[in-house]
Amino acid sequence: xxxxxxxxxxxxxxxxxxxxxxxxxxxxxxxxxxxxxxxxxxxxxxxxxxxxxxxxxxxxxxxxxxxxxxxxxxxxxxxxxxxxxxxxxxxxxxxxxxxxxxxxxxxxxxxxxxxxxxx
Amino acid sequence: xxxxxxxxxxxxxxxxxxxxxxxxxxxxxxxxxxxxxxxxxxxxxxxxxxxxxxxxxxxxxxxxxxxxxxxxxxxxxxxxxxxxxxxxxxxxxxxxxxxxxxxxxxxxx
Numbered sequence: 001x002x003x004x005x006x007x008x009x010x011x012x013x014x015x016x017x018x019x020x021x022x023x024x025x026x027x028x029x030x031x032x033x034x035x036x037x038x039x040x041x042x043x044x045x046x047x048x049x050x051x052x053x054x055x056x057x058x059x060x061x062x063x064x065x066x067x068x069x070x071x072x073x074x075x076x077x078x079x080x081x082x083x084x085x086x087x088x089x090x091x092x093x094x095x096x097x098x099x100x101x102x103x104x105x106x107x108x109x110x111x112x113x114x115x116x117x118x119x
Numbered sequence: 120x121x122x123x124x125x126x127x128x129x130x131x132x133x134x135x136x137x138x139x140x141x142x143x144x145x146x147x148x149x150x151x152x153x154x155x156x157x158x159x160x161x162x163x164x165x166x167x168x169x170x171x172x173x174x175x176x177x178x179x180x181x182x183x184x185x186x187x188x189x190x191x192x193x194x195x196x197x198x199x200x201x202x203x204x205x206x207x208x209x210x211x212x213x214x215x216x217x218x219x220x221x222x223x224x225x226x227x228x
Contacts, residue, residue: 004162031214031215033215041220041221042123042205042218042219042220042221043163043205043218043221044218045215045217048215092163096214107153107165107168108155108165108216109164110162110163110164111162112161112162113162
């Protein structure tokens with residue numbers, strides 16, 4: 001399995017500022033994902049972050065708004081730039097680990113999330 | 120493109136009653152289907168996967184390709200089953216699932 005730590009767990013920010021969320025994994029993983037979780041809506045994939053390459057963004061998300069870093073196989077950051085109240089959400093870091101003892105192929109592991117409120 | 124539909128935002132039952140959380144999908148290939156669960160103040164975690172064909176915490180889910188459904192069922196709901204449940208579809212070995220919007224299950228005592 002994988003244990004994922006996210007920081008900050010929550011924050012209240014002013015409109016127009018930027019916030020960087022950190023994601024630390026206790027094992028080396030190739031694929032890391034950033035999701036947005038909004039009440040009453042599905043988990044929405046923002047981007048896939050692979051070490052050593054540019055992040056791949058899903059439709060509706062752009063690098064200028066959500067720049068991502070992936071400096072090594074255990075760490076990633078997501079920045080929410082120039083925030084507006086519409087960015088208020090929970091942001092989740094997630095990883096896929098190779099199948100092994102007790103882990104099914106394709107199983108995602110999630111961080112506890114970073115709850116962001118933009119005033 | 121694939122899509123996952125969970126028609127119920129909220130499902131409310133009494134303890135001991137049967138529960139069925141609905142999930143329908145659209146995908147032209149052979150899907151991998153999952154149910155994830157998020158209990159209050161806990162992180163999202165995998166509940167079960169169709170290929171495993173196992174029962175977890177009394178829950179089962181059968182893939183019905185004819186109806187393109189993967190409903191989650193439990194014959195006797197317990198209060199500790201109260202949580203948010205997400206159905207997810209993974210296509211083509213991408214390891215990147217598409218999630219439904221989630222169903223909040225509340226089990227009353």
